[in-house]
Amino acid sequence: MDALYYGYLLLGAIGLIQSALMLVHAWEHRRFYRQRQTKRVSFAADLSVTLIAPCKGLDTGLYSNLLALFWQRYPRYQICFVVESENDSAVPVIRELAREDPQIPCRIVVAGTARDCGQKVHNLMCATRCVLENRLPIGDPPRPPLAKGGTAATAEGNVWARPDVLAFVDADACPHVDWLGWLVDRLASGKHTVATGYRWYVPKTRAFTNRLLSAINNTIVALTGPHGFNLVWGGAWAIRTDRFEKLGLPAAWDGSLSDDLVVSRLVRAARLRVVFEPHCLVKSSADCDWRTFCEFLRRQFLVAKVYAPGWWHFALWTGLATNVFLWGSLAAACIFGAMGGPWAVPLAGGVLYYTAGIWQHRLATRAVRPFVAVADEDYDPVARLNTWGWPLVSLMTWLAVLSAALGRTIVWRGIGYRMNSPSSTTVRRRSADLDMENSDHARATTRAA
Numbered sequence: 001m002d003a004l005y006y007g008y009l010l011l012g013a014i015g016l017i018q019s020a021l022m023l024v025h026a027w028e029h030r031r032f033y034r035q036r037q038t039k040r041v042s043f044a045a046d047l048s049v050t051l052i053a054p055c056k057g058l059d060t061g062l063y064s065n066l067l068a069l070f071w072q073r074y075p076r077y078q079i080c081f082v083v084e085s086e087n088d089s090a091v092p093v094i095r096e097l098a099r100e101d102p103q104i105p106c107r108i109v110v111a112g113t114a115r116d117c118g119q120k121v122h123n124l125m126c127a128t129r130c131v132l133e134n135r136l137p138i139g140d141p142p143r144p145p146l147a148k149g150g151t152a153a154t155a156e157g158n159v160w161a162r163p164d165v166l167a168f169v170d171a172d173a174c175p176h177v178d179w180l181g182w183l184v185d186r187l188a189s190g191k192h193t194v195a196t197g198y199r200w201y202v203p204k205t206r207a208f209t210n211r212l213l214s215a216i217n218n219t220i221v222a223l224t225g226p227h228g229f230n231l232v233w234g235g236a237w238a239i240r241t242d243r244f245e246k247l248g249l250p251a252a253w254d255g256s257l258s259d260d261l262v263v264s265r266l267v268r269a270a271r272l273r274v275v276f277e278p279h280c281l282v283k284s285s286a287d288c289d290w291r292t293f294c295e296f297l298r299r300q301f302l303v304a305k306v307y308a309p310g311w312w313h314f315a316l317w318t319g320l321a322t323n324v325f326l327w328g329s330l331a332a333a334c335i336f337g338a339m340g341g342p343w344a345v346p347l348a349g350g351v352l353y354y355t356a357g358i359w360q361h362r363l364a365t366r367a368v369r370p371f372v373a374v375a376d377e378d379y380d381p382v383a384r385l386n387t388w389g390w391p392l393v394s395l396m397t398w399l400a401v402l403s404a405a406l407g408r409t410i411v412w413r414g415i416g417y418r419m420n421s422p423s424s425t426t427v428r429r430r431s432a433d434l435d436m437e438n439s440d441h442a443r444a445t446t447r448a449a
Contacts, residue, residue, distance in 0.1 A: 009414075033370075043074060051078070052166060056171070066097055094108060112309075114427060120413075132161055132241070163241055165184055165241060167238035194237060195238050196274055200286045202283050217286075246270075265308070300400075365383040
């Protein structure tokens, strides 16, 4: 009994120290967000931007997501959409938007099929090479021309100007009108190499899996701040063109599956920093059942294990400590109660730990709220789950991290991959029915629009 009691006291001391450190971080996180809330965007009109948007199939809300790219208030930008195939179901949507918004120059690059890297990475390599080598045709035809594999011929003088900044956005993200302005604003001074945002999942329905996915995602948002440990998120980031090339991109992407974590590693290796901008949080739709929920989380953490092992180990061991102390306190209270021991001590420790977690997550959810343009009925249920149900969110997150401990294969967008190393990827298989399904979905979506 004594050994168990003193063992618990040691565990409790470690747990409470961890809890105190996380509370300090949450306080600094709130302070940083409040400081950024008082800032106003100043458009760096002298910096031209090419916004690169890789697309594949029909994401939920694709039309409104891509429409948001045409509505950016930044004065000097153009859009480069990149797809795997001319037959991709996203192409008709892009062309329709190009006709409706001819004031924004946009083009489509057809990258072709990836052979030894992720399809998104392959698409980005083709698109950025087109941009950097000034091989994108300009003009506003009703049907924007397709630049095949990044090698489209263009008439003399009929090319896009080389941009000062490259910005990247995912097709499942819906940015607000000043999103691009905020990204470029953080780069204008020259102090920061990369500016990044992150996503906030909006539950499409009231399904618990959608709210739980959003809540788990919010725990990652809560780790962002003014520190030097921010990672690039591929769905919303920007970099000056000259620094993009100095980091060895796009060649450094060759053979990889992850685009953003490769950039994060390059920036860290060069002893530079990634700056996070709260105003660049973008909305994404969360719509999953338990199977897709588990597949998504395992894929995210498996990619992190390969490309950012330090972060993965941090999530593994801090999550283990959190769950061992919280649930161990309840178990110790039951054991001590059954054996006539000091059951009140572990019970009090568990309650104190739970209360500290409530304050930590309350600070985080309140800090983020002004930057997320969603209705209260979408935000509040997830915020309550983050605050009062944080032990469940923490447990599910840790189980997802643990699920990535074994294996190196994933399925992403209908394509199977094996991550041999950060610079070597094997494309294992493709879904033969994916394009047909996407085409049917595209026709249905176009009719609905």
